[in-house]
Amino acid sequence: MNSSLDQNSYIIDVTPENIQQAVLEASSTTPVLLDVWADWCEPCKVLTPILENLVEQYAGRFILAKLDAEAQQELASQLGVQSLPALKLIVDGQIAGELSGVQPVGVIRELLDQHVEPDDAPAETPEENIRTAIASGDLSDAQQLLSEALTAYPADRTYKYLAIELYMAGQELATAKERFEDLSDFEKDTEEGKRIEARFYFAEILDDAPADVDYAKQLENSPGDADALYYLAAMMAEALRFDDTLDLAWRLFQSHGSYKSGESKIVLLKTFDLLGKSDKRSQEFRRKMFNLLH
Secondary structure, eight states: OOOHHHHOOOEHHHHHHIIIIIIIIIIGGEEEEEEEOOOOOOHHHHHHHHHHHHHHHHHHEEEEEEETTTTTTHHHHTOOSSSSSSSEEEETEEEEEEEEEEOHHHHHHHHHHSSSSSOOOOOHHHHHHHHHHHHHTOHHHHHHHHHHHHOOTTTTTHHHHHHHHHHHHHTTTTHHHHHHTSHHHHHTTTTTHHHHHHHHHHHHHTTTSSOOOOOOHHHHTTTTOOOHHHHHHHHEEEEETTHHHHHHHHHHHHHHHTTTTTHHHHHHHHHHHHOOOOHHHHHHHHHHHHHHOO
């Protein structure tokens, strides 16, 4: 563990003896992010440098409390921990939010920022700067920023994903796929990995789409047209317009369950992957999908 962070007391180790004072009572003034980990847990080791970077960036606006689930099995059980790594944000002695598994730094930051006091002069993170550059079409700047981030944070998987997104933004789909294949099975199976894989899926649909067809016009003339719903959903996904993707995918699944030998179901599931498991829209339509099927 980084000694400078220890000296600043931003990171503590949790035991049954100090959890009341160092976590529950301390959370009344400063949010405490509880990181439940174990030495044998490889994903936990991936998450550690990400959390330490956040601790350094937030400079005391939250405390990172690390709980060794192997050494403190009873305490982990009392906290309802079922899988590792597990993150629980404690505010005023209560769990205010939680995440399981390794999450992109942006997801963890989003959880923190709901309860952590804002910085008087918050600086954009490298991830935010890169995403801003990609969104604005400044791909050369994004590439430079990404190169610097990969050097500074080699263990942060976020920047591996951003490299793939950058190639996709530059229409270098083959290279993006090569970079994706270089990821470990674990990295591919994360929420962000599945989101990228879903984007590949929709990009391939567009590659195979018949040329010179105005699917928006086709859908306007025939609101239930399966082909129009299918290809427009892919177009909306490529444009990152996920609300529209979900609407079109749901209409296709609801009305054309047997389309392309059940492809309508895959389109909807891939849309859920784009949104992520924690997204309320995804949760709502998963329930609707289950009810329709059963």
